[in-house]
Amino acid sequence: xxxxxxxxxxxxxxxxxxxxxxxxxxxxxxxxxxxxxxxxxxxxxxxxxxxxxxxxxxxxxxxxxxxxxxxxxxxxxxxxxxxxxxxxxxxxxxxxxxxxxxxxxxxxxxxxxxxxxxxxxxxxxxxxxxxxxxxxxxxxxxxxxxxxxxxxxxxxxxxxxxxxxxxxxxxxxxxxxxxxxxxxxxxxxxxxxxxxxxxxxxxxxxxxxxxxxxxxxxxxxxxxxxxxxxxxxxxxxxxxxxxxxxxxxxxxxxxxxxxxxxxxxxxxxxxxxxxxxxxxxxxxxxxxxxxxxxxxxxxxxxxxxxxxxxxxxxxxxxxxxxxxxxxxxxxxxxxxxxxxxxxxxxxxxxxxxxxxxxxxxxxxxxxxxxxxxxxxxxxxxxxxxxxxxxxxxxxxxxxxxxxxxxxxxx
Amino acid sequence: xxxxxxxxxxxxxxxxxxxxxxxxxxxxxxxxxxxxxxxxxxxxxxxxxxxxxxxxxxxxxxxxxxxxxxxxxxxxxxxxxxxxxxxxxxxxxxxxxxxxxxxxxxxxxxxxxxxxxxxxxxxxxxxxxxxxxxxxxxxxxxxxxxxxxxxxxxxxxxxxxxxxxxxxxxxxxxxxxxxxxxxxxxxxxxxxxxxxxxxxxxxxxxxxxxxxxxxxxxxxxxxxxxxxxxxxxxxxxxxxxxxxxxxxxxxxxxxxxxxxxxxxxxxxxxxxxxxxxxxxxxxxxxxxxxxxxxxxxxxxxxxxxxxxxxxxxxxxxxxxxxxxxxxxxxxxxxxxxxxxxxxxxxxxxxxxxxxxxxxxxxxxxxxxxxxxxxxxxxxxxxxxxxxxxxxxxxxxxxxxxxxxxxxxxx
Numbered sequence: 001x002x003x004x005x006x007x008x009x010x011x012x013x014x015x016x017x018x019x020x021x022x023x024x025x026x027x028x029x030x031x032x033x034x035x036x037x038x039x040x041x042x043x044x045x046x047x048x049x050x051x052x053x054x055x056x057x058x059x060x061x062x063x064x065x066x067x068x069x070x071x072x073x074x075x076x077x078x079x080x081x082x083x084x085x086x087x088x089x090x091x092x093x094x095x096x097x098x099x100x101x102x103x104x105x106x107x108x109x110x111x112x113x114x115x116x117x118x119x120x121x122x123x124x125x126x127x128x129x130x131x132x133x134x135x136x137x138x139x140x141x142x143x144x145x146x147x148x149x150x151x152x153x154x155x156x157x158x159x160x161x162x163x164x165x166x167x168x169x170x171x172x173x174x175x176x177x178x179x180x181x182x183x184x185x186x187x188x189x190x191x192x193x194x195x196x197x198x199x200x201x202x203x204x205x206x207x208x209x210x211x212x213x214x215x216x217x218x219x220x221x222x223x224x225x226x227x228x229x230x231x232x233x234x235x236x237x238x239x240x241x242x243x244x245x246x247x248x249x250x251x252x253x254x255x256x257x258x259x260x261x262x263x264x265x266x267x268x269x270x271x272x273x274x275x276x277x278x279x280x281x282x283x284x285x286x287x288x289x290x291x292x293x294x295x296x297x298x299x300x301x302x303x304x305x306x307x308x309x310x311x312x313x314x315x316x317x318x319x320x321x322x323x324x325x326x327x328x329x330x331x332x333x334x335x336x337x338x339x340x341x342x343x344x345x346x347x348x349x350x351x352x353x354x355x356x357x358x359x360x361x362x363x364x365x366x367x368x369x370x371x372x373x374x375x376x377x378x379x380x381x382x383x384x385x386x387x388x389x390x391x392x393x394x395x396x397x398x399x400x401x402x403x404x405x406x407x408x409x410x
Numbered sequence: 411x412x413x414x415x416x417x418x419x420x421x422x423x424x425x426x427x428x429x430x431x432x433x434x435x436x437x438x439x440x441x442x443x444x445x446x447x448x449x450x451x452x453x454x455x456x457x458x459x460x461x462x463x464x465x466x467x468x469x470x471x472x473x474x475x476x477x478x479x480x481x482x483x484x485x486x487x488x489x490x491x492x493x494x495x496x497x498x499x500x501x502x503x504x505x506x507x508x509x510x511x512x513x514x515x516x517x518x519x520x521x522x523x524x525x526x527x528x529x530x531x532x533x534x535x536x537x538x539x540x541x542x543x544x545x546x547x548x549x550x551x552x553x554x555x556x557x558x559x560x561x562x563x564x565x566x567x568x569x570x571x572x573x574x575x576x577x578x579x580x581x582x583x584x585x586x587x588x589x590x591x592x593x594x595x596x597x598x599x600x601x602x603x604x605x606x607x608x609x610x611x612x613x614x615x616x617x618x619x620x621x622x623x624x625x626x627x628x629x630x631x632x633x634x635x636x637x638x639x640x641x642x643x644x645x646x647x648x649x650x651x652x653x654x655x656x657x658x659x660x661x662x663x664x665x666x667x668x669x670x671x672x673x674x675x676x677x678x679x680x681x682x683x684x685x686x687x688x689x690x691x692x693x694x695x696x697x698x699x700x701x702x703x704x705x706x707x708x709x710x711x712x713x714x715x716x717x718x719x720x721x722x723x724x725x726x727x728x729x730x731x732x733x734x735x736x737x738x739x740x741x742x743x744x745x746x747x748x749x750x751x752x753x754x755x756x757x758x759x760x761x762x763x764x765x766x767x768x769x770x771x772x773x774x775x776x777x778x779x780x781x782x783x784x785x786x787x788x789x790x791x792x793x794x795x796x797x798x799x800x801x802x803x804x805x806x807x808x809x810x811x812x813x814x815x816x817x818x819x820x
Contacts, residue, residue, distance in 0.1 A: 016466045050486065056426045057493045065496070068489035068504050072482035076460065079478035083467045086475070094478050098508070099553055143509055 003035040003125070005166045007135065007157035010044035011174040012231035013077050019043075022231065023084035025172075026130060030090055035125050037164065039135045039157040040081055042073025060316075063108030067137075067147045071097070074134035074153070082132050092130040095120065097137035097145065102156065104138035104146045107287050111138060111146035112214075113155060116163040133160060151212030158215045162222035169224050171211060172231035177238035178203065178210050181255040181397045185390050188402055192253060193236070196243035199253045199345055202379040206256035206343040216240065243347060251348035251355055252400035257393050258341040259386060261291060262314035263371070264321050265306040268331035276305060279324045286320065288313045292341070292383065294372045306372065308383065311337060339371065340389035343381040344400055355400075356380050362399045368392055413445040413535070415576045417545065417567035420454035421584040422641035423487050429453075432641065433494035435582075436540060440500055445535050447574065449545045449567040450491055452483025473518030477547075477557045481507070484544035484563070492542050502540040505530065507547035507555065512566065514548035514556045517697050521548060521556035522624075523565060526573040543570060561622030568625045572632035579634050581621060582641035587648035588613065588620050591665040591807045595800050598812055602663060603646070606653035609663045609755055612789040616666035616753040626650065653757060661758035661765055662810040667803050668751040669796060671701060672724035673781070674731050675716040678741035686715060689734045696730065698723045702751070702793065704782045716782065718793065721747060749781065750799035753791040754810055765810075766790050772809045778802055 006026065013019050022038075029036050041047075050070045054061040078094035085092035100120060104111035124131045135153025138146050148155050154171060161169035178200065179189040195203075197220035204213040210228055219226050219240065229237030247253075269275055276295065283290055294306045309317045314335065321333045342363075349355050359380055363370060368391070372383040384392060416436065423429050432448075439446050451457075460480045464471040488504035495502035510530060514521035534541045545563025548556050558565050564581060571579035588610065589599040605613075607630035614623035620638055629636050629650065639647030657663075679685055686705065693700055704716045719727045724745065731743045752773075759765050769790055773780060778801070782793040794802060 016463065019467065053426065053486070053490055054493055057429065057490060058497045061493045062496050065489045065492040065504055068492070068506075069486050072485050075482050075485075076463070076479050079475045080463055080467060082475045082478070083464055083471045086472050087468045094475055096478075096555075145506075 001033065001035055002167045003037070003164060004029060005037045005039060005157050005161040005164065005169045006172060007039040007153060007170065008041065008172045008231060009153065009174065010041040010047070012172050013040055013042075013081065014044035016080075018231075019077075019080050019084050022081060022172075023088050023090070025231065026085060027088050027090050030130060036130045037121060037125070037160055037166070038081065038130060038132045039153055039160060040074060040077045040132060041135050041153040042077050046073040046076070064144055067108050067145050071134070071137045071145045071147055074136050078132045078134045085130055085132070090130055091128055092132055093124050094132040094134070095124075096134045097156075098139035098143075100133060102138035102159070104140055104148070106140050106142075106146070108144075108146055110149035110287060111140065113138060113148070113159045113218075116159055118163050121160075121164065148214075151215070154212045154215035155218060158218045158222075158224050158226065161224045162218060166224070169219070169226050171226060171228045173210060173228060174230065174232070175210065176230040176233070176235055177228050178240075179254070180401045181393055182257065185257075185393050186255075186397045188397065190401070192238050194239045194241060194247075195253060196247050196347055197240060198243060198378060199247075199347055200240045202343070202345040202376065203254055203256050206258055206341065206345065206379065206381060210238075211240075247347045248351055249348060250346055251352040252344045252346040253348075254345050255393050255396045255400065256343045256345060257389050258343075259389060260311055261308040261339060261341060262311050262317075263306055263308050263336045263339050263383065264314070264318055265304055265334045265336075266321055266325050266330050267304055267334055268302045269305055269325070270329055271301050271303045272328075275328050278328065279305065279321065280307075282320050282324055283309075283317060286316060288317050288320075292372055292374045292381070308339070308341070338386040340384055340386045340392070341381050342384060342389065342392045342396065343379050344396055345379040347378050349378050349380075358399065359396065362395050363392060366391055366395050411443065411445055412577045413447070413574060414439060415447045415449060415567050415571040415574065415579045416582060417449040417563060417580065418451065418582045418641060419563065419584065420451040420457070422582050423450055423452075423491065424454035426490075428641075429487075429490050429494050432491060432582075433498050433500070435641065436495060437498050437500050440540060446540045447531060447535070447570055447576070448491065448540060448542045449563055449570060450484060450487045450542060451545050451563040452487050456483040456486070474554055477518050477555050481544070481547045481555045481557055484546050488542045488544045495540055495542070500540055501538055502542055503534050504542040504544070505534075506544045507566075508549035508553075510543060512548035512569070514550055514558070516550050516552075516556070518554075518556055520559035520697060521550065523548060523558070523569045526569055528573050531570075531574065558624075561625070564622045564625035565628060568628045568632075568634050568636065571634045572628060576634070579629070579636050581636060581638045583620060583638060584640065584642070585620060586640040586643070586645055587638050588650075589664070590811045591803055592667065595667070595803050596665075596807045598807065600811070602648050604649045604651060604657075605663060606657050606757055607650060608653060608788060609657075609757055610650045612753070612755040612786065613664055613666050616668055616751065616755065616789065616791060620648075621650075657757045658761055659758060660756055661762040662754045662756040663758075664755050665803050665806045665810065666753045666755060667799050668753075669799060670721055671718040671749060671751055672721050672727075673716055673718050673746045673749050673793065674724065674728055675714055675744045675746075676731055676735050676740050676742075677714055677744055678712045679715055679735070680739055681711050681713045682738075685738050688738065689715065689731065690717075692730050692734055693719075693727060696726060698727050698730075702782055702784045702791070718749070718751070748796040749793055750796045750802070751791050751793055752799065752802045752806065753789050754806060755789040757788050759788050759790075768809065769806065772805050773802060776801055776805050
């Protein structure tokens with residue numbers, strides 16, 4: 001008997017009508033003889049509403065209590081979905097993160113899954129039930145509710161698929177799959193039928209909103225096949241699978257952009273050993289994830305250190321940077337929220353030289369200045385002014401995707 | 411060090427501003443050197459909103475799943491209250507029903523508390539924290555979330571006060587205490603400074619909305635002193651305590667009315683043994699609480715059996731009555747939703763004869779027909795047409811409270 005995990009995002013369960021539609025879709029899989037575990041996000045808008053309440057009380061609400069409040073969004077959704085399923089004659093039971101239980105570490109608001117105990121789920125499945133699990137949440141060693149951070153429901157789904165050895169993890173969303181660029185910016189963007197875990201991870205970390213990076217990491221680690229598709233139609237979406245040789249024939253799989261980061265620069269830092277370590281350790285201690293780091297060559301014993309963080313962490317990061325700057329005798333701290341990170345991603349880069357040069361040339365021709373560059377084996381990212389973001393994505397999509405030739409390798 | 415339990419109802423935490431006010435009130439008690447356990451209801455309107463969502467999906471939602479959805483209301487409130495307290499510099503931690511844990515039986519949507527494990531609360535209090543507990547909810551043996559039914563937060567507060575041996579259980583609400591009648595109907599109604607558990611239980615079971623009966627039963631059983639007061643001012647409210655001799659000097663303490671019941675009559679039942687047992691066993695099996703029961707004298711081998719139930723149970727009760735009626739060969743089932751139960755309550759009735767006669771006379775003079783009568787040692791209830799409810803309450807208040815003389819006893 002095949003076992004599938006289906007994950008529905010906030011838009012898919014955004015109203016009572018849509019919850020009924022999701023129930024019908026689940027019933028279809030049950031009628032096809034499948035065992036189904038459903039993972040649901042909160043109804044769209046609910047997480048923001050709850051966060052808003054906590055923010056009315058405090059500019060920096062206690063993380064444990066914030067998780068207590070915010071985790072109710074998914075709890076409501078799973079209860080409603082179970083009721084909708086029962087109304088269609090499908091036996092179902094909802095389980096919160098602590099009821100599964102899904103064990104996480106202590107990092108409230110961005111916890112990581114440590115272990116999933118599947119006994120309860122297995123026993124409910126064995127009774128012929130659909131099990132509806134709350135995404136985005138778990139429980140730590142102290143018995144406190146934790147949340148996994150934005151998009152954490154994807155991680156819940158993939159982790160459950162891995163733990164249950166499911167045949168496939170279907171991620172239902174409001175788009176039809178993963179595109180070569182954001183279709184709202186590039187009308188010529190095309191759906192990617194198959195993409196490797198590695199490419200998807202880069203796309204996700206670079207701003208593609210379709211899947212959360214951690215969930216793709218999980219999938220790659222445990223070999224969970226993912227099928228991203230729309231909950232509003234029956235089209236095939238994008239399969240995320242192990243890399244294969246064919247994939248390298250395409251140099252660039254997609255173009256990503258990310259407006260969610262802020263750049264912080266510590267200006268005129270005395271160029272002595274240990275200062276960068278001090279700064280980034282202080283940020284790490286507060287669980288702030290730093291993305292790009294740029295340190296220029298030293299002039300006259302001083303250097304500038306720039307880094308980017310998620311905008312939601314920028315206030316705290318700036319505060320920490322200022323404290324460290326004062327301690328080490330730097331001149332000051334500058335912050336820029338109006339930046340964009342534009343990236344090109346593709347396995348083919350491994351074997352196809354010249355992608356970086358071509359990217360810089362395209363941006364240069366459009367008169368776009370590059371603040372920082374960061375590369376990996378399969379992606380190149382450039383930090384630019386926010387106002388040029390759409391222009392850059394369109395120009396790069398035209399150069400790399402619309403006019404691309406399949407590269408003959410071997 | 412004195413330990414108090416404070417319970418805040420939905421209106422008291424009905425907005426962010428009000429939550430801040432509650433936090434200030436809690437801080438005051440902390441500043442006075444008290445250990446404080448706070449029990450909170452859901453923000454006003456929230457429970458109805460959540461119930462509404464379940465009802466949009468099903469006319470009779472699965473009770474387990476309904477509890478899953480509805481219990482989130484209190485969870486949001488306790489998280490917000492803990493954040494508000496921390497913002498005032500008061501260390502606080504919120505705990506859901508399952509985190510305490512508060513163990514209940516299996517009766518979803520109207521569960522009863524079986525046991526409270528106070529270890530976690532005691533340990534948090536010992537750390538100097540205010541502990542904010544979700545009212546209205548618990549966990550059963552299977553690890554499912556249960557709710558205690560409407561007004562269940564009072565029960566949570568009293569049960570916690572009993573388990574923790576608190577000095578007092580303060581019930582904060584939107585009125586200043588318990589009144590001799592509903593002040594919205596009787597402008598002459600007065601606040602009762604002290605009332606016995608027994609009188610309060612009768613008042614509660616007879617429609618006084620200030621406290622839930624089960625919570626008063628609990629308080630009586632464990633001798634928990636209750637102080638009902640307003641969360642919007644600092645006035646003394648009503649103390650609910652052990653009965654004492656002085657209390658019997660007043661024949662009637664208060665007048666209650668209840669519009670929440672429906673009357674169901676099984677018509678022309680063959681007058682054979684065991685039929686009433688069959689009917690009420692079937693209702694009990696479905697956890698339906700029956701209030702008044704009236705069976706008239708048999709005529710020609712047939713009798714009518716009438717009973718009242720809460721309106722929320724009336725559909726189900728009617729269905730069960732119809733099934734039993736068919737099985738035993740009764741003529742049919744009638745239902746009347748437009749009824750009111752009017753009651754006079756007072757310990758003094760034990761020693762003061764003539765209260766019943768006076769009550770019937772007052773109603774008769776107003777031309778109000780009585781459908782059924784039920785009495786206990788300290789109360790008399792009459793079932794009348796709903797449209798006469800306010801008239802009856804005002805007339806009885808005038809006769810028994812406004813013109814009452816203290817009775818000389820002994």
